[in-house]
Amino acid sequence: MPKNAGTGKWRKLPNRIEGTVMATPNTPLWEVFIRSRNGLAHKHVGSLHASDATMALQNARDLYTRRGEGLSIWVVPSNAITASDPAEKGMMFEPAESKIYRHPTFYEVPDEVGHM
Amino acid sequence: MAVASISVSETPLVLYTLRRADDALILGHRLSECCGHAPMLEEDMALANMGLDLLGQARELYSYAAKVEGKGNDEDKLAYLRDVRQYRNLLLLEQPNGDFAHTMVRQFFYSAFADLYWRAMMKSSDPTLAAIAAKSEKESAYHLRHSSEWIVRLGDGTEQSHARAQAAIDHLWAFTGEMFEADASERGLIDAGISIDPASLRPQWLKTVADVVNEATLALPQSDWMQQGGRDGRHSEHLGHLLSELQSMQRTFPGATW
Amino acid sequence: MYTQALNTSDADDRHIEDAARAAAFQARIDAEERIEPNDWMPAAYRKTLTRQISQHAHSEIVGMLPEGNWITRAPSLRRKAALLAKVQDECGHGLYLYAAAETLGASREELVDLMLSGKAKYSSIFNYPTLTWADIGVIGWLVDGAAIMNQIPLCRCSYGPYARAMIRVCKEESFHQRQGYEIMVTLARGTEEQKAMAQDALNRWWWPVLMMFGPPDQASQHSDTSTRWKIKRFSNDELRQKFVDATVPQAQYLGLTIPDPGMKQNEAGHWEYSAIDWDEFKQVLAGNGPCNRDRMAARRKAHDEGAWVREAAEAYAEKRRHRQVAQAAE
Numbered sequence: 001m002p003k004n005a006g007t008g009k010w011r012k013l014p015n016r017i018e019g020t021v022m023a024t025p026n027t028p029l030w031e032v033f034i035r036s037r038n039g040l041a042h043k044h045v046g047s048l049h050a051s052d053a054t055m056a057l058q059n060a061r062d063l064y065t066r067r068g069e070g071l072s073i074w075v076v077p078s079n080a081i082t083a084s085d086p087a088e089k090g091m092m093f094e095p096a097e098s099k100i101y102r103h104p105t106f107y108e109v110p111d112e113v114g115h116m
Numbered sequence: 117m118a119v120a121s122i123s124v125s126e127t128p129l130v131l132y133t134l135r136r137a138d139d140a141l142i143l144g145h146r147l148s149e150c151c152g153h154a155p156m157l158e159e160d161m162a163l164a165n166m167g168l169d170l171l172g173q174a175r176e177l178y179s180y181a182a183k184v185e186g187k188g189n190d191e192d193k194l195a196y197l198r199d200v201r202q203y204r205n206l207l208l209l210e211q212p213n214g215d216f217a218h219t220m221v222r223q224f225f226y227s228a229f230a231d232l233y234w235r236a237m238m239k240s241s242d243p244t245l246a247a248i249a250a251k252s253e254k255e256s257a258y259h260l261r262h263s264s265e266w267i268v269r270l271g272d273g274t275e276q277s278h279a280r281a282q283a284a285i286d287h288l289w290a291f292t293g294e295m296f297e298a299d300a301s302e303r304g305l306i307d308a309g310i311s312i313d314p315a316s317l318r319p320q321w322l323k324t325v326a327d328v329v330n331e332a333t334l335a336l337p338q339s340d341w342m343q344q345g346g347r348d349g350r351h352s353e354h355l356g357h358l359l360s361e362l363q364s365m366q367r368t369f370p371g372a373t374w
Numbered sequence: 375m376y377t378q379a380l381n382t383s384d385a386d387d388r389h390i391e392d393a394a395r396a397a398a399f400q401a402r403i404d405a406e407e408r409i410e411p412n413d414w415m416p417a418a419y420r421k422t423l424t425r426q427i428s429q430h431a432h433s434e435i436v437g438m439l440p441e442g443n444w445i446t447r448a449p450s451l452r453r454k455a456a457l458l459a460k461v462q463d464e465c466g467h468g469l470y471l472y473a474a475a476e477t478l479g480a481s482r483e484e485l486v487d488l489m490l491s492g493k494a495k496y497s498s499i500f501n502y503p504t505l506t507w508a509d510i511g512v513i514g515w516l517v518d519g520a521a522i523m524n525q526i527p528l529c530r531c532s533y534g535p536y537a538r539a540m541i542r543v544c545k546e547e548s549f550h551q552r553q554g555y556e557i558m559v560t561l562a563r564g565t566e567e568q569k570a571m572a573q574d575a576l577n578r579w580w581w582p583v584l585m586m587f588g589p590p591d592q593a594s595q596h597s598d599t600s601t602r603w604k605i606k607r608f609s610n611d612e613l614r615q616k617f618v619d620a621t622v623p624q625a626q627y628l629g630l631t632i633p634d635p636g637m638k639q640n641e642a643g644h645w646e647y648s649a650i651d652w653d654e655f656k657q658v659l660a661g662n663g664p665c666n667r668d669r670m671a672a673r674r675k676a677h678d679e680g681a682w683v684r685e686a687a688e689a690y691a692e693k694r695r696h697r698q699v700a701q702a703a704e
Binding site: 141145148149151152153154155156157158159160161164165167168171172174175178191192195196215216268269270272273274276277280361362364365366369372373374 | 435438439442445446447448449450451452453454455458459461462465466468469472507557560561564565567568672675676679680681682683684685686687689690693
């Protein structure tokens with residue numbers, strides 16, 4: 001089986017520990033999301049390794065819900081997530097910051113009118 | 117050994133409850149031996165979780181047995197101060213962990229039984245046993261799920277894992293018959309609706325086990341010759357060693373509280 | 375976690391470190407901003423964190439062994455369940471930490487291989503043996519106590535994934551120290567034999583526990599940059615002193631004597647302890663502690679004997695992928 005199978009475009013990062021030999025093959029990485037209570041959204045809680053989705057779900061149950069933290073679990077292959085690039089933070093997110101008229105506090109309503 | 121074993125007044129209900137408590141403790145203890153030594157860290161978590169479920173079951177069952185007996189024994193006296201001949205667990209559960217295939221096949225054979233057993237026991241006319249059953253059923257259902265997934269992966273994994281899984285099945289098969297037996301002392305409890313007849317669970321157990329084993333590309337042995345004796349305290353040699361470790365503190369320091 | 379799979383297209387130019395980027399990075403740290411996996415960071419920051427987080431993870435995993443030694447002999451069912459749950463928690467903490475380390479680009483497998491080959495270190499404390507049940511009490515009380523002292527400031531570490539892992543760890547560990555102290559209280563109220571067992575355990579573990587905080591400040595090689603990067607918020611000696619001050623009254627409550635006849639309380643209320651035997655510390659770190667070889671052998675055995683299981687799981691997953699592809703093609 002190919003090295004790093006299941007982790008998609010896993011590539012050597014420049015700062016990987018130098019001189020190590022990959023003796024043990026990598027098991028795919030999964031991101032874990034847990035709904036702690038009905039009515040709440042699933043929240044990212046961490047990640048884990050598993051050879052397939054079924055085992056990922058069981059591993060998530062055993063690792064992340066030992067103290068009754070969850071009612072529902074999602075596991076997602078880490079390489080299925082597309083993320084924005086922090087280097088593009090300015091372009092991506094700063095334009096929204098100036099749109100203060102999107103917030104209720106931008107508008108003035110006379111006190112006599114009360115809560116609106 | 118500095119402390120003598122306690123004597124237990126084994127009425128049918130006390131004996132019945134002790135047998136199930138011993139099952140849970142001995143398997144839980146075996147799983148606890150794996151802690152820190154599992155094939156992968158994730159499985160360390162899983163084995164410990166199953167072990168903790170079983171320890172929890174054992175404690176409730178021992179406490180109930182002590183209460184029914186009414187002679188001042190408690191969960192710890194029953195667990196730590198009975199000798200090998202007084203233990204009544206299934207032989208299957210005292211078998212050593214062996215390799216991971218043995219650990220999982222043992223878990224699988226027992227969980228497939230325990231899942232059916234506890235579900236049926238939820239209808240016990242004894243409210244305490246019914247309540248313990250309701251909790252244990254959910255735990256056993258997950259143990260069955262987890263061990264089944266592993267049986268399939270080991271059987272349908274590599275040549276080596278297949279061979280190891282088959283060897284474990286062949287070795288442990290002869291210990292499965294004991295799960296479905298009921299002796300004279302249990303017959304009365306079955307008639308009173310306190311217990312269920314375990315023999316009635318065997319067809320469904322066999323189907324569950326066969327389905328998983330087939331999916332795993334493994335085979336069940338043809339032999340129907342079965343080992344017996346655990347329920348009467350006639351154990352394999354393994355249990356004595358397990359108990360000498362389990363009980364060492366209580367036996368060495370008489371009467372101390374920990 | 376993230377960096378293994380995401381945004382690797384520009385990975386190759388990330389290591390071009392110019393002074394402006396480094397200055398901007400330091401400014402973010404100074405402003406108490408958290409650094410996240412895909413953010414630019416100096417190579418040395420990445421390296422330091424990878425080493426620290428993975429060593430922390432190794433310590434959790436090796437740390438399962440000394441306490442695991444008593445799970446099968448725990449003296450009551452209640453103690454047995456608590457100890458199994460606690461040792462299992464340590465495994466979980468190791469997993470959280472490996473995941474945090476992986477966000478920096480190393481895989482868990484290679485980090486584990488470094489540990490198994492003896493190149494990576496773990497905490498010196500786990501190279502001491504657990505001889506009696508009282509050792510389980512002392513480990514919970516003092517070893518976990520020292521670990522918590524060290525970990526609470528790490529919840530505010532500048533690196534986001536490490537800080538988040540630490541928050542989870544600290545939350546779960548709050549029961550560990552109480553579990554240990556409860557064992558000690560029970561021993562202290564027990565028979566003369568139990569009291570002696572408790573004192574003996576304290577005598578053996580006291581000095582190794584003080585060594586857990588690391589070399590004295592003037593000798594610590596990593597402290598300066600770690601402090602500047604807000605990985606470390608307190609110095610080794612500061613944390614050690616805090617620990618000693620917290621522990622002395624707890625020992626007094628138990629009626630136990632801290633094995634340091636020269637110890638005295640100064641005017642500021644701090645307990646001054648005698649000189650620590652740093653030669654012993656160096657020897658243990660160098661692999662010559664009483665249990666180094668046993669610990670490594672146990673971890674290697676689990677790893678080696680588990681290889682065929684991990685291979686089976688991978689092989690099965692691979693077969694299933696092929697079958698799904700074949701089914702889809704039909």
